[in-house]
Amino acid sequence: MKPPRFDYLVPRSLDEALGLLAQHGEEAKVLAGGQSLVPLLNFRLVRPAHVVDLNEIPGLDTIRVDDGRLAIGAMTRQRQAETSALVRERCPLLAEAMPQVGHVQIRNRGTVGGSLAHADPAGELPAVVAALDGELVLRSRRGERRLAPHEFFVGYLTTAAAPDELLVEARVPVTPPRTGTAFMEVSRRHGDFALVGVAATVTLDAGGVCTACAIALTGVGPTPVVARDAARALVGVKPTDDALMDVGRRVAGALMPDSDLHASADYRKHLAGVLTRRALARAAGRVDAGKERQ
Numbered sequence: 001m002k003p004p005r006f007d008y009l010v011p012r013s014l015d016e017a018l019g020l021l022a023q024h025g026e027e028a029k030v031l032a033g034g035q036s037l038v039p040l041l042n043f044r045l046v047r048p049a050h051v052v053d054l055n056e057i058p059g060l061d062t063i064r065v066d067d068g069r070l071a072i073g074a075m076t077r078q079r080q081a082e083t084s085a086l087v088r089e090r091c092p093l094l095a096e097a098m099p100q101v102g103h104v105q106i107r108n109r110g111t112v113g114g115s116l117a118h119a120d121p122a123g124e125l126p127a128v129v130a131a132l133d134g135e136l137v138l139r140s141r142r143g144e145r146r147l148a149p150h151e152f153f154v155g156y157l158t159t160a161a162a163p164d165e166l167l168v169e170a171r172v173p174v175t176p177p178r179t180g181t182a183f184m185e186v187s188r189r190h191g192d193f194a195l196v197g198v199a200a201t202v203t204l205d206a207g208g209v210c211t212a213c214a215i216a217l218t219g220v221g222p223t224p225v226v227a228r229d230a231a232r233a234l235v236g237v238k239p240t241d242d243a244l245m246d247v248g249r250r251v252a253g254a255l256m257p258d259s260d261l262h263a264s265a266d267y268r269k270h271l272a273g274v275l276t277r278r279a280l281a282r283a284a285g286r287v288d289a290g291k292e293r294q
């Protein structure tokens with residue numbers, strides 16, 4: 001299929017882009033890496049009158065540490081984040097998730113902001129940002145808003161961004177000392193969207209007792225699912241096999257995924273429990289590597 005006709009607009013600055021979005025509102029769609037938007041256009045599942053290409057706007061692709069947070073510009077290519085030493089050092093959870101996004105050809109074009117704004121519930125990046133309780137920075141001519149993941153991801157492929165708003169940055173806390181992280185997923189073939197994925201973080205005190213834990217899952221609901229209650233069950237105890245098994249059971253028990261062509265609801269629940277246990281064990285085993293992190 002070919003896309004329907006649209007005006008192709010190429011702003012040279014953020015301000016110009018925001019002006020175009022203010023002018024055209026719901027009639028416009030922004031183009032980042034095009035890895036999701038172009039297929040949607042070609043299948044005529046979206047029919048914008050205007051496509052606003054973000055690729056000529058300078059300054060939206062930087063990765064920096066700011067105020068204890070790793071700030072990643074929306075137009076940062078997924079591959080750029082994957083190969084960044086700063087990401088590896090300051091946010092190893094994101095670094096581990098990145099190579100699991102599609103194939104390298106997709107990551108060469110696909111952007112961090114596009115992945116978050118597309119809000120695919122099977123996507124890795126929404127779950128990472130949710131597990132880390134990050135912030136999504138939205139800009140429009142009306143000003144700036146910073147949303148928590150549960151405010152930003154509101155439904156299947158749907159975010160709280162208004163038609164005149166651009167996602168300009170994602171901010172996640174730098175991984176603290178004595179914290180291990182892990183991202184694990186199961187997909188049918190390498191590069192496929194995951195059936196289920198788990199992002200996990202575990203912080204241990206000097207005696208090996210868990211002081212903080214976070215778990216977020218992909219593929220088990222219309223948005224990334226944060227398993228807050230199950231994660232809390234690990235706090236105050238050591239991450240023994242029994243304790244991790246218990247957390248995995250709690251996660252599986254609380255989920256209500258849908259069955260679809262790819263997997264039944266029961267299989268997804270089972271997978272979520274098993275992957276949670278394994279991801280937590282891997283994260284706990286990595287705490288020593290994070291001991292010295294500042």
Ligand SMILES: Cc1cc2nc3c(=O)[nH]c(=O)nc-3n(C[C@H](O)[C@H](O)[C@H](O)COP(=O)(O)OP(=O)(O)OC[C@H]3O[C@@H](n4cnc5c(N)ncnc54)[C@H](O)[C@@H]3O)c2cc1C
Nearest residue numbers: 030032033034035036037102110111114115117123124167
């Ligand atoms: C074969 C294949 C396999 C894939 N596998 C995976 C996978 O395993 N995991 C995964 O997570 N993804 C996967 N993807 C999707 C890929 O990660 C896309 O790159 C991503 O979903 C969209 O990023 P993009 O930069 O290409 O955005 P685009 O396709 O350009 O845009 C996607 C949507 O987001 C909007 N948008 C983009 N940027 C912004 C912004 N800054 N502000 C507001 N709105 C914006 C666009 O208007 C559009 O609606 C796969 C894609 C393909 C083609």
